[in-house]
Amino acid sequence: VQWDFGVPDIRIAPARALGRAYGRVLRRHAATVLAYDRYSDAPEAPLKAELIAMLSMNRSLAIEPDELVLTRGSQMGLYLIARCLIRAGDLVAVEEPGYSPAADLFRRLGARVAPIAVDGAGIQVDALAALHAERPVRAVFVTPHHQFPTTVTLSASRRLALMELCARARIALIEDDFDHEFHYDARPVLPLASVDSARVVLYVGSLSKVVAPGLRLGYVVAPKPFARQMEALRRLIDIQPDLVQAGAVAELFQDGEIPRHLRRARRIYGARRDHLAALLRARLGGVLEFELPAGGLAFWCEVDPPIDVEEWAKRAQALGLVFRTGRRFYLDQRPRPFVRLGFGRLDEREQAQAVARLVRAIPRQRSA
Numbered sequence: 001v002q003w004d005f006g007v008p009d010i011r012i013a014p015a016r017a018l019g020r021a022y023g024r025v026l027r028r029h030a031a032t033v034l035a036y037d038r039y040s041d042a043p044e045a046p047l048k049a050e051l052i053a054m055l056s057m058n059r060s061l062a063i064e065p066d067e068l069v070l071t072r073g074s075q076m077g078l079y080l081i082a083r084c085l086i087r088a089g090d091l092v093a094v095e096e097p098g099y100s101p102a103a104d105l106f107r108r109l110g111a112r113v114a115p116i117a118v119d120g121a122g123i124q125v126d127a128l129a130a131l132h133a134e135r136p137v138r139a140v141f142v143t144p145h146h147q148f149p150t151t152v153t154l155s156a157s158r159r160l161a162l163m164e165l166c167a168r169a170r171i172a173l174i175e176d177d178f179d180h181e182f183h184y185d186a187r188p189v190l191p192l193a194s195v196d197s198a199r200v201v202l203y204v205g206s207l208s209k210v211v212a213p214g215l216r217l218g219y220v221v222a223p224k225p226f227a228r229q230m231e232a233l234r235r236l237i238d239i240q241p242d243l244v245q246a247g248a249v250a251e252l253f254q255d256g257e258i259p260r261h262l263r264r265a266r267r268i269y270g271a272r273r274d275h276l277a278a279l280l281r282a283r284l285g286g287v288l289e290f291e292l293p294a295g296g297l298a299f300w301c302e303v304d305p306p307i308d309v310e311e312w313a314k315r316a317q318a319l320g321l322v323f324r325t326g327r328r329f330y331l332d333q334r335p336r337p338f339v340r341l342g343f344g345r346l347d348e349r350e351q352a353q354a355v356a357r358l359v360r361a362i363p364r365q366r367s368a
């Protein structure tokens with residue numbers, strides 16, 4: 001069993017509806033979606049229109065089509081942003097613990113990557129300001145809604161401070177809002193990009209959680225000149241978006257399938273979150289400590305210090321259970337007493353089986 005670190009359950013994805021939408025698009029629009037896009041007029045326009053409507057209605061983002069760049073997932077969005085923004089030697093700040101594919105990308109482009117600590121209120125903006133005072137920071141990468149991996153939401157005062165700092169210092173603020181929709185007890189918090197009067201935010205979104213990760217469909221919202229640069233670079237990698245897919249996903253939005261799926265998914269994941277919380281408290285109460293996450297698809301748990309978390313993971317693997325330990329969310333990869341446990345992909349029975357293996361695998365505690 002692979003215990004995921006927070007991915008959706010593909011078994012509930014709207015696969016049938018997607019299949020029907022592909023069929024309809026190929027029947028009705030083959031002449032445009034199967035051609036090079038330069039021979040027709042903005043064939044990706046219907047999908048862009050749907051995304052713009054969604055971003056406006058659910059996230060208070062008011063944008064125009066040429067501020068929206070379609071990508072193959074948010075990872076490609078991050079790549080395009082980084083490639084257009086960062087030069088070798090630039091200093092880029094990232095959250096720590098954080099999302100290592102972003103840090104890996106910045107390093108690959110020759111940036112110096114500086115970790116900024118995350119606490120219960122999100123990234124420590126004072127530490128970012130102090131770093132910038134020492135040496136100019138080109139960009140900061142953040143996941144403010146459900147911080148990856150700790151799940152905390154950036155507090156209101158930190159949001160203000162971060163926006164103010166980035167606007168004043170002209171630090172590009174890369175906002176990765178990878179699982180915006182999954183918020184359980186209250187309404188989702190609006191993106192930083194929705195209050196970005198200084199236009200410093202590059203906003204990255206994805207349909208990996210909304211529909212399915214295997215689709216590889218994401219987008220970036222950026223000021224027009226920057227979006228144009230990204231489009232030009234994108235064309236060097238991949239001549240055009242997947243127009244068949246773009247058409248099919250636009251149809252899923254148009255016939256209400258995506259909002260319907262999201263309502264259902266939110267209900268299911270909310271119940272699974274509560275179920276896993278109860279299970280972990282009952283079976284691993286003295287071993288794992290966690291706050292119930294307001295959103296996202298995973299728990300961030302602190303492991304009781306006498307337990308060697310890497311040893312625990314090794315023993316679990318021998319029992320057929322793989323889970324992610326804290327080390328992979330830190331730049332230095334040194335062991336840390338945390339685990340990130342997804343609650344979306346496993347149903348209640350599977351959660352019980354996985355937790356039973358976790359319990360069996362607990363290593364004998366080191367003597368003090």
Ligand SMILES: Cc1ncc(COP(=O)(O)O)c(C=O)c1O
Nearest residue numbers: 073074075099148178206208218
């Ligand atoms: C922080 C973060 N960003 C982005 C993604 C998704 O990437 P993509 O849209 O490329 O599937 C994930 C997936 O787990 C993630 O955790």
